Amino acid sequence: MDAITLTTLLATLDATLRVSTPLILCAMAGLFSERSGIVDISLEGKMLSAAFAAGTLAAITGSPWVALLGAIIVSIGLALVHGFACITHRGDQVVSGLAINVLASGLTIVLGIAWFSQGGQTPALASEARFMPLELPLSSSIANVPVIGQFFDTVINGHNLLVYIALLAVPATWWVVYRTRFGLRLRAVGENPLAVDTTGISVSRLRYFSVMICGALCGVAGAYLAIAQNAAFSREMTAGQGYIALAAMIFGKWRPMPALLACLMFGFLDAVSIRLQGIVLPVIGEVPVQLIQALPYILTVVLLAGFIGRAIAPKAVGIPFTKER
């Protein structure tokens, strides 16, 4: 019995990593943007457009690398549009973000139908055009070590490249934000842009740079959805994950490590909800599907109300910077 439970747990953790990957990437993306003072609800739209670009390019060129690059470029392009509206023209950041989401939702379907005539889907991809699971070195040799070896073999091993990139993006984000000069300025510009401005550093330039990093990370997340996790773009395939990532980042109080944990929690609940279906639990009996599927949201409310505490946003977030009056 114990062995079965351990295997099930490990398989669930394995699935957790798979479903958390886009959340982690988007949460880090949002962190860069919001830490610089730009509210970004367009994570969803950028990710969706990037997924479409990746699906399209992978179908045409057959190369996942070209697709990844294209996805990043498209996503950065949208990030620059957001930046142009919010930084240069000091527009409302929520409105601009919403506009990008609506645009992405409609445009991907219209272009998909026009180019491929498959109801907004892109053609299914062959294995060569996708990022396929990798076998890590050493994995098979330590697979027999109880618990640790099994953990490594089942949970850490056998994901595609983008999953590892997402996991590495977290310490990288931490390092950039807390240990580099750029990071110091980034945080400062989100708290008190006027002070940054008086030292002679361009607020606009810093913010543009931040939204571009945000775009690049969303691009990777989109590519993951279309050419790594699935084998084609299908319409609305982001299914609100951009918003969940935004929530996870706020859960994590705009810090990389706590945000990672929040993403993993959402991912874990999702993975559990998939695996708990139809399993008969002791005492309770078979758990109703509806309850299982509501579980992530119920827990979110409970955690948010009881355990997270006050989340303090960067002071200048959402406020356009006016250099002089």
Place this chain on the structure above:
Amino acid sequence: MSSSLNKFLKPAIIGAVTALVAATTVNAADISPAVVFDMGGKFDKSFNQGVYDGVEKFKTETGIEYREFEVTNETQREQALRRMAQRGANPVLGVGFAQAPAMEKVAKEFPDTKFTIIDAVVDLPNVQSVVFKEHEGSFLVGVLAAMASESGKVGFVGGMDIPLIRRFACGYEQGAKHANADAEVIQNMTGTTPAAWNDPGRGSELSKGQFDRGVDVIYAAAGGTGVGVYQAAKDAGKLAIGVDSNQNYLHPGTMLTSMLKRVDVAAYNAFKQAMDDTWQSGIQVLGLAEAGVGWALDEHNEGLVSADMKSAIEAVSAKIVSGDVKVHDYTSDNTCSY
């Protein structure tokens, strides 16, 4: 109106009251059919696409254009059906059980328009309801799944959790148990909202979860979500079973078969009958005996289906048609006890 009388009257009618003709009797040349696809879209490679194939066949054969609409959210169904009827479309074909309430409303407002609904029953004098015995077709693929499985565990992924999909699951389970009394059937539903018909990512995760539990043949009755299930099966080297349309071509080599539901025939017939003036309202139930359901064997899966499996299926089919094997219908009593 009989055809001879029709022929006799035709010149007079055309000369005099053309407008009236359009509203009441429909002649061979002047029907203007319309189809309202459901969520999932006409290229879902499954249920809606079957209907699309049927109406396209009608178009190429007769040269009659049809109007179409793809519903993308729940509120559009009623609007779409009403707009079609208002613009003079006749017959109006509604696709999917979810359109039943909308069609019931609209069909009452347009008593002179012919409506056909696939997968649901609307009891009105101007509505033709076409339903299928999916449990019989699912029984057959269940037999195949249990015979192809090495682990004795077979999986099922449904779309939205509704009685109709439970009927697929129940038939499948009976078939698997018929072929192998010890077979274990693991069932999952994708969701409880219509979005569950179009969520390949979740379909793929559900399949991986089932594979981890030892499943090696998986049957998806989940519209567009199934695409993710078949992809996951291909990636893991497991077998998958398609649904509604023949989906064997999607991944030759890992698609064991497809449960065929001849929605294409139903769609084609609805238009064709309206054209030939043989359209009748009422309920049509298409099962194995009427060739309304079945299983797919073509060049893409012939390597996977052994002669034993083929003969077993043929034997079971004959028994179902003759009534020796009774397949329990989940929707008859909302339980899967048989």
